[in-house]
């Protein structure tokens with residue numbers, strides 16, 4: 001009931017904005033159709049049904065896995081069924097990391113099975129595992145300030161207050177080599193989240209060349225906090241860690257691409273994307289099933305409404321965002337010669353929280369001013385439609401991991417700014433599952449993306465030079 005009431009309210013506001021607004025430029029000609037597109041998308045359940053199918057019929061899908069291959073088959077069929085044109089795959093060579101069996105046990109000062117997940121790309125422990133005393137630190141700086149002999153032979157535990165995802169992911173990425181450099185035998189860390197129900201959260205580590213590779217894992221917030229309390233009581237903390245993960249040779253994988261051809265300027269491209277791969281636990285519902293179904297829904301609704309955008313809209317489901325970012329690099333390599341025709345690249349990769357607008361990333365920075373102004377002008381023109389949807393905030397910021405290579409090559413990037421209040425709670429964990437998806441939020445996010453994509457595809461302004 002609440003959902004339908006909000007739709008009626010939004011439709012009213014959109015209409016009000018439409019008729020109450022004086023003409024500011026050519027782009028406003030698209031407002032009546034964009035406004036109808038928004039209200040029709042709000043009522044559609046397609047994105048929700050597609051996400052249910054991706055989660056339940058395919059499941060989690062780490063790059064290089066059998067499930068990722070099934071996800072590619074699913075994506076090709078789903079794009080074709082949605083009426084997209086030129087549906088195809090593009091080759092990406094990806095790492096193949098397999099988790100296998102893993103466990104961690106506290107053996108002193110008491111026996112306790114730890115809730116753990118090995119970090120992606122970790123090396124295994126020796127057969128039979130590692131047993132060592134635990135050293136607790138709260139940051140990379142604190143570890144750097146310690147003498148090697150304090151660290152040598154220990155398992156380093158990073159236990160830190162969650163300040164931001166960036167802070168936690170830096171520890172996850174750099175922590176193993178920082179610990180190994182000082183002679184640690186393994187690294188464990190507090191999961192990167194602010195709220196936990198004893199759920200460990202994985203993510204990629206990054207070994208530094210020339211430094212011994214040591215096994216690394218995340219433990220739940222509860223387990224890390226418990227070991228911190230033991231540390232403060234000066235108790236002897238000993239952990240037994242056993243991991244049998246493997247890094248196999250790279251395998252062939254794919255980005256999946258489909259288009260809606262432009263009616264006037266088919267050579268000019270609006271790219272809209274998410275990443276198809278996920279971690280190997282949970283269902284990858286929010287990370288990043290949502291990004292994929294939103295991109296697809298935007299284009300499908302434009303097509304079904306009989307709208308004929310001037311420019312081509314290209315939907316890209318990227319491979320390997322999670323443990324290699326090879327999908328974005330492969331796209332750059334395959335399409336480097338047509339980047340000047342990419343008007344803008346959009347990515348949604350921050351879950352299903354309601355979007356408040358878009359982060360704009362335009363590089364290199366010295367080119368910022370004129371293009372940023374032009375991008376802003378295009379977005380200003382669609383504000384009357386985005387405002388009632390609560391999504392008219394635009395600010396400079398990171399646009400997305402997968403589009404980063406083409407953004408660095410000069411394509412203006414737009415990252416959908418989702419509310420991440422509850423995102424980190426499930427992110428990269430077994431808890432990233434479909435039933436947590438709020439249907440009305442997904443529909444609203446789809447409407448926001450659909451009108452943005454449609455308006456950019458019709459805008460009279462060309463952003464890049």
Ligand SMILES: [Zn+2]
Nearest residue numbers: 287288321349
């Ligand atoms: Zn993601």
